[in-house]
Amino acid sequence: MKTLSFELHERQRCDILFGKENINIFSPESIVVMDSGLNSFFTEVPSEVHLLPGGEHVKSIDRVFELYQLFRTRNRSLVTAIGGGALIDLVGYSVYTHSQVKELFAVPTTCLAQSLLPIHGRFYVNFEFRKDLLAVCGLPGRIYIDPEFSFSRLQEKGNSELIPLLLITYSYDEHAFRYLQKLLKKGEELSYDTWTDILWLSIKLYTENVKDSPGVIGMGFANIFESVFRLKLEFLNALAFGTVFEAWLGKIFGVVSEEQYLLQLVRKFWSRQWPLRLDFSSINEYLGQIEKLELEIPCFGNIFHEKIGTEEFFKLLRDHGRELERLL
Structure with missing residues (x-):
């Protein structure tokens, strides 16, 4: 596994782990939010994984409140987001505007999300059909990149990836x-x-x-x-x-x-x-x-x-x- 350490500011650091030897992304210690389109990628998805659709429309205030409720009922301090850039944006915004959750791990699954990583220091949601109108500062603690996710998508979607x-x-x-x-x-x-x-x-x-x-x-x-x-x-x-x-x-x-x-x-x-x-x-x-x-x-x-x-x-x-x- 290859690794990078990224520092946005002196006290903000993100470890980027690249390779197939990932952690158990369905760790019971974490609240897991995953793109529902990835169901077929796994042989088994634990029932407690919270599924959401991918795409820009998921980045809405309604979904933020849905995740707030999830955080309250699960009562854990770590959240893992598995999916494309829009879903990671949504989860990141929800995590860093909620006092209970302390850390975010991200598992990007598209080439777009794996290459344009969420390390620019902000997470966004859309509002009234305006792109990225609401923002909050934040940085994932870790990003896990499994190239097999994006390679499978390349084979499915073609060279636009x-x-x-x-x-x-x-x-x-x-x-x-x-x-x-x-x-x-x-x-x-x-x-x-x-x-x-x-x-x-x-x-x-x-x-x-x-x-x-x-x-x-x-x-x-x-x-x-x-x-x-x-x-x-x-x-x-x-x-x-x-x-x-x-x-x-x-x-x-x-x-x-x-x-x-x-x-x-x-x-x-x-x-x-x-x-x-x-x-x-x-x-x-x-x-x-x-x-x-x-x-x-x-x-x-x-x-x-x-x-x-x-x-x-x-x-x-x-x-x-x-x-x-x-x-x-």
Whole structure:
């Protein structure tokens, strides 16, 4: 098993354990909250495991109160969250707004959640269809990463699961991006060993950079799109669209490079279940209510940070909209 120690502040530390030799994630010492979609992954799930659906809609105030009630009746100080990023966000928010629970362990199960780890210091819930409107500070005590979870999902869902790894390497390390680009160009099916190697590489890059970074390319606009379309977009799909928008803006401002290779791979791995176009009238209506857009576009370790007015953004759409449409 590989391990990393991540320190957000002097008194906040998270141990990241990577490998199949995980603890008993159904430990009786912990209140366990799990994505109900994972039932089939296990031969047996203890009856006391609290099951919730995955996806952005689970991050609601109603679910927070449901977990408060669970914490009160179980009367334990440790909670383990098993599932994707949305479920871990919900459980983290509930844990760190509840005085009885003292510690959170997280077991992310999707590539998105295993690579973009919940170590940025906040947990979020949505409110009135607004993405991540409510937040609380917090950091898991431990994160257990079993690559078999995400590898199984890769085999089930297809190569769209690779998109987070592309975005991490493009955002933080040119050599890592070139390595991944070369590997994926071969078109060969990834072996489990190769999958664990590139997942571990991405995790290391993310943990080394997340304290000084806004996140990966596409993240800012992905959050906007989630609110625009009232949480109906799958987040990975929103992230793919966000990458297209931010690469387009980065090219206009001259702050990205080799973005065409990134976009080629994103388009190549676009899931057949995702829409191919967005409703621009909804985007314009939503952005019209915002005074300024804060752009933070990372590329190979450099971050472009700029605030632009929404009128300036609409002008960019008018002047460069056809190029954006071609990218989409």
